[in-house]
Amino acid sequence: MRDFRTSTALARGLGAAGNGTRDFWHQRVTSVLGVLLIAGVLIVISTSVGADYDEVTNLLSNPLAVIVLLLALLNFCIHMRIGMQVVIEDYVHGPVTKALLLIANTGFSAVIGVAGAAAVLKIAFAG
Amino acid sequence: MAGTTSSSRPRPTAPHLQVYRPTLTMTMSIAHRLTGIAVYIGTIVFVWWLIAIAAGRDAYESFLDALGSIPGLIVLFGLTWAVLHHALGGIRHLIWDTGRAHTYPWREYLARANLIGSLALTAILWAVCYPR
Amino acid sequence: MRSFLPLNFGADTVSRIAKGKIWDTSTGDKATRVLEVYRYDPESGRGPRLDVYHIDRKSCGPMVLDALVKIKNEIDPTLTFRRSCREGVCGSCSMSIDGRNWLACTQPIDDIRGTIRVFPLNHFLVMKDLVVDQSHVIAQHRLIQPWLKSETPGPERERLQSPEDRAKLDGFYECILCFSCTGGCPSYWWNGERYLGPAVLLQAYRWLVDSRDEAKGERLDTLEDPFRLYRCHTIMNCTKTCPKGLEPAKAIARIKAMLVERQH
Structure with a gap:
């Protein structure tokens, strides 16, 4: 099929969406906080290396560790959702596939965040 | 696309990725994206760790067995590097977002520091933490 | 280092590049330089090809454009390319040379080792040989309204601007729209x-930062879009390949900062 649309029509497309800055800013906020939080998470994980089960549950019941892990899960849940959304938008152009992948992305990020948080809370309060 | 041609044959697209000489910053951009995707998938390991501890002694033991195997250790090592590389890459992007270090040779230094830094930090972290 | 991908990696059927003609005009002289040039004739009914030319460096001017002109004059008059000023101010002869985009008229032949590979500007639609269809980028340029917008009636003489405000345009107004960066x-x-x-x-930023312009908000509205602006991932190929030494990535970073500023 020949495309008879003018170049002006093509360049204007559907117009400006009026957003994008929110995601951009949230990605920057979660990356600055993420650098701090990942340092905390790595400290918690490396402290657990070589420890036996009781020591590990003890460590993860420490309020500071709980706070770091919960904040990290929330932070990364947001960051990874936006990041993967950008990747999908970059390479996937079929509208149905794109919509399905965007939904799956939000779902996966939410499951990771909630499952991780549930486990942390169980260890801390019911361990 | 717009513009008319006398021929019915569509116009060819000029080659791009196939002929572009790889630049350091482009390669590091690809690395940032790939490590991001790796960490995205790697969060499963992280959450698996938490769930295993929450599930009890036996579950934690089998988690440690799986991760302590050779493939498990390779995944863990790769994931350590990916996390650190992506974190340092994030700092690189934050600096560029402020409009700083765009000029030659600073942008190249920053890209190189990203790679060297992530490899060095991974090596240090494993040297310090690897159980003896 | 060349691209690690084969020449036709991922190319669609009409864009696949075939082996072309070898114009063996080599004299066996050490001063002979080899050029591989992308050729496409829309009237041939065939796809693009890569022709090989041999030129005598001693009887050729210093720049890649000189080599192309020499090929057109002495070997193959059908070779088609845009050129005008031959001194880096008109932006006509931008093309992919030795794996980056540059103006053929400011790219010294002797700075390139081995075979000189010349392609049209990356990813543009090709009209003929090295001439690409720029109608889409030109329409995109029109979209950002690259002119002074002001509702206040103009003064009797020129619109004044302090030297400090004028300096804010430096590094951004010099763009010659060769689209080397966009192609890269x-x-x-x-x-x-x-x-x-x-x-x-970069042009959008040039007008956003102009103290005489009154349409900042409107301009930012046009750009506030996940695709129009935020597809920039600071890959930096643009800044590296700009033959005028400008920094498009910096201009884009500043636009993003302006958009954040107006939300917080």
């Missing part, structure tokens, strides 16, 4: 239909 941007390769690309965004 991977984000533009994947999403060029919607993403405006580095050249157009």
